[in-house]
Amino acid sequence: MTKKLLTVFSLFFTISLLSAQDAQFPDMTIPDLDGNKVDVKALSMEGKPVVLAFWATWCGPCMLELNAINDHIDDWVAETGVKFYGVSVDDSKTVSRVRPLVNGKGWNFDILLDTNNELKRHLNFSTPPYVVVVKDGNVVYKHLGYQPGAEEELYEKIKEYSN
Amino acid sequence: MKQIYGLLVCALAISPIAYGQIDVAGGTFSGGIESTSQWYQTDEDLGFDQPDDPFRSNNYIRLDYNYGKFSAGLQYEAYLPSALLGYSDRFNDNKIATYYVNYKGEQLDITAGNFYDQFGSGMVLRSWEDRQIGINNSIRGVRVAYTPNDFTTIKGLIGKNRLGFETTEGTVGGVDVETNIVRLFDKENYNNAVTAGFSYVGQHEDYTGSVDDFPQNVGNYSARLGYSGNSGIYVNAEYVYKEERPVYNSGTPSDKFYDGNGLLINLGYSTKGFGINTTFRRLENMGIYGQRDLSEPAANLYNEAIVNYLPALTRQHDYLLTNIYVYQAQPNLNFEKGEAGEIGGQVDIFYNLPKETFLGGKYGTKLAVNASYWNGLNAKFNATGDEYETSFFDFGKKFFHDVNFEVNKKWTDKFSSIVTYMHQYYDKGIIEGGNYSHIIANVVVGDFLYKFNTKNSLRFELQHLQTKRDRKNWAAALVEYNLNQRWNFYVGDNYNYGNDNEDARFHYYMVGGSYAKESTRVALNYGRQRGGLICVGGVCRYVPENTGFTLSLVKTF
Numbered sequence: 207m208t209k210k211l212l213t214v215f216s217l218f219f220t221i222s223l224l225s226a227q228d229a230q231f232p233d234m235t236i237p238d239l240d241g242n243k244v245d246v247k248a249l250s251m252e253g254k255p256v257v258l259a260f261w262a263t264w265c266g267p268c269m270l271e272l273n274a275i276n277d278h279i280d281d282w283v284a285e286t287g288v289k290f291y292g293v294s295v296d297d298s299k300t301v302s303r304v305r306p307l308v309n310g311k312g313w314n315f316d317i318l319l320d321t322n323n324e325l326k327r328h329l330n331f332s333t334p335p336y337v338v339v340v341k342d343g344n345v346v347y348k349h350l351g352y353q354p355g356a357e358e359e360l361y362e363k364i365k366e367y368s369n
Numbered sequence: 370m371k372q373i374y375g376l377l378v379c380a381l382a383i384s385p386i387a388y389g390q391i392d393v394a395g396g397t398f399s400g401g402i403e404s405t406s407q408w409y410q411t412d413e414d415l416g417f418d419q420p421d422d423p424f425r426s427n428n429y430i431r432l433d434y435n436y437g438k439f440s441a442g443l444q445y446e447a448y449l450p451s452a453l454l455g456y457s458d459r460f461n462d463n464k465i466a467t468y469y470v471n472y473k474g475e476q477l478d479i480t481a482g483n484f485y486d487q488f489g490s491g492m493v494l495r496s497w498e499d500r501q502i503g504i505n506n507s508i509r510g511v512r513v514a515y516t517p518n519d520f521t522t523i524k525g526l527i528g529k530n531r532l533g534f535e536t537t538e539g540t541v542g543g544v545d546v547e548t549n550i551v552r553l554f555d556k557e558n559y560n561n562a563v564t565a566g567f568s569y570v571g572q573h574e575d576y577t578g579s580v581d582d583f584p585q586n587v588g589n590y591s592a593r594l595g596y597s598g599n600s601g602i603y604v605n606a607e608y609v610y611k612e613e614r615p616v617y618n619s620g621t622p623s624d625k626f627y628d629g630n631g632l633l634i635n636l637g638y639s640t641k642g643f644g645i646n647t648t649f650r651r652l653e654n655m656g657i658y659g660q661r662d663l664s665e666p667a668a669n670l671y672n673e674a675i676v677n678y679l680p681a682l683t684r685q686h687d688y689l690l691t692n693i694y695v696y697q698a699q700p701n702l703n704f705e706k707g708e709a710g711e712i713g714g715q716v717d718i719f720y721n722l723p724k725e726t727f728l729g730g731k732y733g734t735k736l737a738v739n740a741s742y743w744n745g746l747n748a749k750f751n752a753t754g755d756e757y758e759t760s761f762f763d764f765g766k767k768f769f770h771d772v773n774f775e776v777n778k779k780w781t782d783k784f785s786s787i788v789t790y791m792h793q794y795y796d797k798g799i800i801e802g803g804n805y806s807h808i809i810a811n812v813v814v815g816d817f818l819y820k821f822n823t824k825n826s827l828r829f830e831l832q833h834l835q836t837k838r839d840r841k842n843w844a845a846a847l848v849e850y851n852l853n854q855r856w857n858f859y860v861g862d863n864y865n866y867g868n869d870n871e872d873a874r875f876h877y878y879m880v881g882g883s884y885a886k887e888s889t890r891v892a893l894n895y896g897r898q899r900g901g902l903i904c905v906g907g908v909c910r911y912v913p914e915n916t917g918f919t920l921s922l923v924k925t926f
Contacts, residue, residue, distance in 0.1 A: 210463065211449050217430070229399040229926070230435060233473055235519070240597055241549060241562050243519045264685035269777075270818070273735075297497070298490040299680030302635045303717050305603065306644025310719020311735055322487035322497060330401030330431055330925040331888075332500055348888045350923065353851040355823035 231340045232328040236293065236318040239305055244291075244318055250340040254287040255367040257360070258318070260326065260334040262296045263303045268335045271352040275360075276313050282361060286368035293318045295326050295334055341367045396436030401925040403500065404428045407453055412916035415875060415897065422450045423917075427460075429500060443468040444483075446534075455912035456503040457671035459533025466534055467507055478514040483507040486526060488545040488568040491678035492609045492631050492655070493591035496530065502910045506530045506659070506675055508541065520549035530659035530674050537659035537674045539574035561598035564605075567591065570676065574661055580615070580624050587612045589657055589677075606634045609677075611657060616702050617665035625755055627702060629654030629710075631679075642721040648682055653710035653746060653759065655679060655700040666701060671910060682715050683771055684739040686791070688814045689845045689863050690834040693901065694795035696743060696769040702757075706799065707750050709757055712764055713743035732779035740772045745799075767807075770794040787816040797839065810836040826851045830861075842867025858882040863899055881919075888925040894918070 231250065235243035250256045259275065261268035272292055275282075282288055292315055294304045301321050308317050320326055329338065331350060337360060339347040347363045349356065406426035411419040426449050433442035447463035448456070469482030485507050487495040498505040510528015517523075524545045529536035547566035551558050568591040576583045589612065595605030611629035615622035630653050637646035658664040659674040681696045699711040718738040722729035747765030748757040773791040780786065791812040797805035812834045820826040832845040847861035863877040879896025900914030 210447075211426070230397050232435075233438075240559070241520065241564055242559065264687055266687045266816075273777075273779075297680070298487075298492075298495075298678060299682065300685055302637065302646050302648055303684075306637055306639045306646045306717055306719050307737075308644070309601075309639035309641060310644040310721055310737065312642050312721040312723075312733070322485060322491075322495065324485065327485065327498070328433070330399065330433075332401075332403055332923065348925065350888050350890050350925070351883075351885045353854055353857065353885075354818060354820050354826040354828075355851075356854060358823045359854060 229345050231338075231343055231345055232325065234325065234328070236320060236325055239308075239317050239319065246291075246340060247343050249289055250343055254289060255346070255364055256289045256291070256340045257364060258291050258293045258338050258340065260293045260295055260320070260331070260336040260338075262294060262334055263300045263307055264296070265334050267352040270354060271335050271357065272313060273311065274354070274357050276311070276315070278357065278361070279314050282364060286364050288364045288368060290315045291318050292316070293320050293325065295320050295323055297321055297323070339363055339367060396434055398432065398434055399926060400430065400432040400442075401923075402428075402430050403921075403923050405453065405919065405921045407915075407917055407919050409454070409915055409917040412897065415914050415916060417913075417915050420454065425449075425451055425453050427453050427456070427500070428463075438473055439471070440473070441468075441470040452503070454915055455910055457533060457673060459535075459673070460503065462534050464534050466505070467509075467531065476516050478512075478516070480512045481510075483509050483531065484512045484526070484528075486512060486524065487678070488524075488543065488570070489547075489566055489591050489593045489607050490633055492607055492633060493568050493589050493657070493677055494541075494543055494545075494570045495676075495678035497678070503671055504675075506673075509536050518552075520552045522547050530676065532660065532663075532674045537663075539572055539659045539661065539674075541570060541572050541659055541676055543568060543570040545569075562596070564593075564595040566593045570657075572657075572659070572676070576661075578622070580622060583622070584612070584614055584626060587614045601640045602638050604634075604636045606632070608632050609655070611655060615661070616654075616704070617662060617668070618704070620662060620665070620668065622661065623755065627654050629656075629700075629702075631655045631700075639719075642723065644717075644719040646717045647714065648716075649714040650682055651710070651712040651746075651761070652679060652698065652700040654702045655710065666703075681743075682713075683741040683743075683769070684715070684717075684773060686773075688789070688816070688830065688832060689847070689861070689899075690812050690832040690843055691773075691789070691791055691814060693834060693843070693899075694793050694797075694808060694810055696741075696771070696795070697800055699743075699745070699768060699799060704750070704754050707748065707754075707757075708745045708766075708799070709748035709759055710746045711743055711768065712746055712762075713741065713768075715739065715741035730778070730780070735777040737775040737777070738773070741770060743767075743769045766796070766799075767794065768796045768799050783820045785818050787814075789814040789816075806838065808836055808838045810834055824852075824854050835867075840865050840868050840873075855886055856882065856884055861896075890921075890923045892919075892921045 231247045235245045237243050246256055296304055335352040337349045338345050409419050409423045428447040430445045443465050444467045446466040448460045452460040467483035469480055471480045485496045496506045496508050508528040508530055512526040514524045527542035529540055545568040550563045550565055551561050570589040573586050576585050591609045593607035597603035609631040613626035613628045615626055632651045634649045657676040659676050663669040663674045679698045679700045681698045683696045686692055702709050720736045722734040724733040744767050745765035746759045747763040748759045750757045771793050775789045777787045793810045795808045814832045817829045828849040830847040834843040843865050845863040849859040851857050860880045865875050868874045877897040877899045881894030883892035895918050897916045
């Protein structure tokens with residue numbers, strides 16, 4: 207049993223050394239609040255980065271993050287031309303709260319719905335907050351979790367990939 | 370073991386290439402790992418004895434390979450030496466748990482192997498994964514989706530739900546069609562959307578027993594309609610009918626058969642700065658399972674082999690003391706308690722008090738109100754207790770209510786606060802089983818954040834729960850320090866100070882830290898876990914009280 211454990215952990219260690227860059231963004235469209243399907247990969251080919259910030263109505267750190275980003279989003283868009291989406295991973299328990307919450311909080315960015323978490327599984331993360339920057343069809347930056355102030359680091363990345 | 374070595378070789382083979390780009394034979398690799406290990410310690414105060422395997426570990430590795438329109442992947446899971454407490458024994462193994470190959474063209478999407486899908490709101494079919502609560506009911510079989518245009522999807526699937534590392538006895542097959550009627554007639558009309566959908570889910574499971582006319586094939590149907598438009602008003606409704614089938618009691622099927630149904634209606638309005646959503650739902654004998662003998666709640670403690678998704682429609686709270694009394698949907702026939710389902714609803718209101726107003730202050734103030742109310746169906750059972758009647762809008766015994774208010778205010782550039790008040794009614798006997806009277810609880814939470822600069826911040830929570838029943842009053846506090854955008858340290862305590870039994874006034878303390886950089890996160894915690902329901906997305910699993918160390922590692926690549 208100890209041998210098995212060691213094997214599994216060494217497998218983990220090996221994999222954690224993988225520092226893959228630029229994984230392709232999956233070929234899939236994601237619906238917005240009106241059911242229109244958005245092709246993120248195609249949008250990222252237009253010269254400007256696309257940022258997807260994954261969140262859920264029940265996720266406290268996500269609220270902190272998106273409220274903080276909302277304070278800056280108009281400037282970010284004006285200065286870099288970034289396309290920013292908040293992607294809700296709320297499932298059918300809470301997805302009906304998404305639209306009123308977004309409006310009630312006065313967020314100035316578009317929302318996509320990943321209700322059965324298909325995109326979340328493709329990107330292999332298990333809980334939000336999770337942010338990815340997509341450029342030219344590739345995931346060029348990703349960040350797991352949120353600590354107050356992380357939006358500054360994200361903006362540095364957005365600027366880096368806007369040129 | 371061979372599988373582990375195979376994976377290890379794979380990982381080693383791709384790792385040197387990985388430093389540039391994971392390009393193998395023209396395709397790309399991606400994946401993720403997640404590991405949670407616990408080392409349980411005997412805790413004499415709590416009466417918690419170290420289990421036989423004091424060290425337990427849940428590990429998941431997912432690998433996907435993509436080459437143009439083709440992709441393939443697998444998920445290897447290792448629960449070594451056995452799964453964490455509160456997970457099904459069926460997981461005590463290490464194997465490749467799911468695998469698939471997929472072709473995705475312009476209009477056609479074909480998968481063979483394990484897949485996930487959802488029809489409508491999931492009330493008739495949903496397969497998904499949630500590692501925190503040990504749910505993976507992915508279907509192993511074939512799925513075809515056809516998208517003739519960007520507003521229509523037609524799906525067909527057949528297979529068996531995952532059950533531990535195996536699959537269920539029963540087979541499930543389904544067809545789902547969804548389209549936007551407005552665009553069907555006017556392709557360029559993006560102003561209003563009227564979506565309509567229909568699903569059929571058929572199930573087959575062999576039966577060799579002696580009950581006459583036993584249904585080996587049963588069907589479930591869903592019809593739905595939705596509207597949203599520029600006016601800000603939206604509404605959607607779904608009705609599901611479940612065909613007759615037996616109910617299991619102590620492992621024995623009934624010789625009478627019972628059908629079920631569910632109705633869900635959502636109505637909302639929102640505009641910049643304001644949003645309201647109301648939900649009504651009625652469920653009668655609505656649980657659907659991929660294996661008949663798991664349809665009995667007492668035989669299925671870990672929500673295994675579920676075909677459909679029936680979450681509790683209540684607010685999902687995220688603080689320690691707001692999660693002591695958590696509602697779970699009561700969709701099933703329960704002859705013992707004389708219940709046949711649930712009926713109720715919830716309302717959510719969000720409002721943003723604008724900046725530079727008297728109440729809004731310099732930065733604006735965000736308000737949220739939520740109220741939910743759930744009852745039984747007031748079913749009248751006959752003398753032998755094997756038949757019942759209900760009328761559609763008849764509210765029976767009250768199971769639960771929750772009224773909560775949240776005020777989220779940014780005071781200065783550095784300081785913000787979230788204050789929450791919650792009033793709850795919780796019928797413990799119905800929700801957790803056993804004989805208890807109902808509980809009324811009041812909870813107050815203050816959550817304060819102070820940012821020293823863009824890289825360092827302090828978060829502080831104070832909480833109190835008041836109730837005259839059950840374990841009575843609780844107080845809790847938590848302090849968290851975020852250092853340099855990478856490190857996080859916290860210390861917290863839930864204290865059951867109001868317990869009548871002075872020896873049971875436990876402190877559930879915890880201390881821990883984590884390091885996160887880009888897509889890697891490592892966390893270590895030590896402390897006492899308060900026993901009870903851990904709920905994610907409305908599905909709950911019961912976790913026994915325990916004490917010990919937890920180490921977790923997450924990485925995506």
